[in-house]
Amino acid sequence: MGKKIKKENLEKLFADIGKEYKIIAPIKKRENYVFAEVEDFSEIVLDYPMTILPPKEFIMPYKEPIFVFENGEFGEVIPNEKIALFALHMCDVNAIGRLDFVFWNDLYYKARREKMLIVGISCKPIETCFCKSTGANVLTNTCDLFLKAEEDYYVGFSMTEKGRKLLSQLYFGPETVYVREVKIDYDEKLQFDIYAIGKRILEDYNNPVWEETAKNCLACTNCTLVCPLCYCFDVIDETFVVPEEGKRIRCWDSCLLLSFARVAGGHNFRKDLKARYRNVYTHKFRTFVDEFGVPSCVGCGRCTTFCPAEIDMREILFRLGGA
Numbered sequence: 001m002g003k004k005i006k007k008e009n010l011e012k013l014f015a016d017i018g019k020e021y022k023i024i025a026p027i028k029k030r031e032n033y034v035f036a037e038v039e040d041f042s043e044i045v046l047d048y049p050m051t052i053l054p055p056k057e058f059i060m061p062y063k064e065p066i067f068v069f070e071n072g073e074f075g076e077v078i079p080n081e082k083i084a085l086f087a088l089h090m091c092d093v094n095a096i097g098r099l100d101f102v103f104w105n106d107l108y109y110k111a112r113r114e115k116m117l118i119v120g121i122s123c124k125p126i127e128t129c130f131c132k133s134t135g136a137n138v139l140t141n142t143c144d145l146f147l148k149a150e151e152d153y154y155v156g157f158s159m160t161e162k163g164r165k166l167l168s169q170l171y172f173g174p175e176t177v178y179v180r181e182v183k184i185d186y187d188e189k190l191q192f193d194i195y196a197i198g199k200r201i202l203e204d205y206n207n208p209v210w211e212e213t214a215k216n217c218l219a220c221t222n223c224t225l226v227c228p229l230c231y232c233f234d235v236i237d238e239t240f241v242v243p244e245e246g247k248r249i250r251c252w253d254s255c256l257l258l259s260f261a262r263v264a265g266g267h268n269f270r271k272d273l274k275a276r277y278r279n280v281y282t283h284k285f286r287t288f289v290d291e292f293g294v295p296s297c298v299g300c301g302r303c304t305t306f307c308p309a310e311i312d313m314r315e316i317l318f319r320l321g322g323a
């Protein structure tokens, strides 16, 4: 069941959320769109096509201290901020739901997620989107409140207690809307049977697509940085001039980097870019599915859009025989 909200009343919803949370929402920056902290509703672009980075940087920052040490003592740095992610597309919401599978028992991730509010909004899929094929086009309870755009109003759907509290405010309703399922429906340009690809990917280990793609790939890691579901990280110690003081840092990493699978003694398990590239797909479409039942890809299209070598993930999936 949903409740209608007039477009002009969204500002009231925003103001209400702002009383309790720091709000992160999509804004325009030069020719692109990014998620950033927003204090005024007028800064938000509600009908944005795609942001460069997904909102993962507000759940697992690019670089964060996990503990500090000083004079033989150490203290954990547990995040304590209440963040509202506002106006997320369905793919980005569901990417967070899939990250939850991996990180829910992580102290730092969980501290942020438990205090977080997620408000989703309708999108207009662009050419590179394939969320339908990955099953990420359907509303799930990762989203506290979802705003489905209609002609001159939105319909709000609450999926959690936090969402229900907002939906009970006077700027929603009184009319109610009944639907069995909320989803983003559109004509996907290339449709895939992602699960069939995943099943075949190891048997088809020497498919020429890996060699050919590796020849063009720059190993720049753009695709993994912009991916809402790439979550590899490294851990480094930063010590200050006084050696008894310092901090342990967690920062993003990428399995496409040469150093990623290098171990003590100098051996590298994935020295060739071909092997590293194949590993990205094997993890996303086979081993993650084996572990959690869904791919670690929501078909947001960012890896294709922001690849400087114009490598298109959909073409590779197509060549792996999944269309």
Ligand code: SF4
Binding pocket: 216, 217, 218, 219, 220, 221, 222, 223, 224, 256, 303, 306, 307, 308, 309, 310, 311
């Ligand atoms: S963004 Fe493109 S060129 Fe860069 S690592 Fe990814 S596939 Fe290779």
Ligand code: SF4
Binding pocket: 223, 226, 227, 228, 229, 230, 284, 296, 297, 298, 299, 300, 301, 302, 303, 304, 313
């Ligand atoms: S692999 Fe590409 S399409 Fe899939 S979620 Fe990551 S960036 Fe989006």
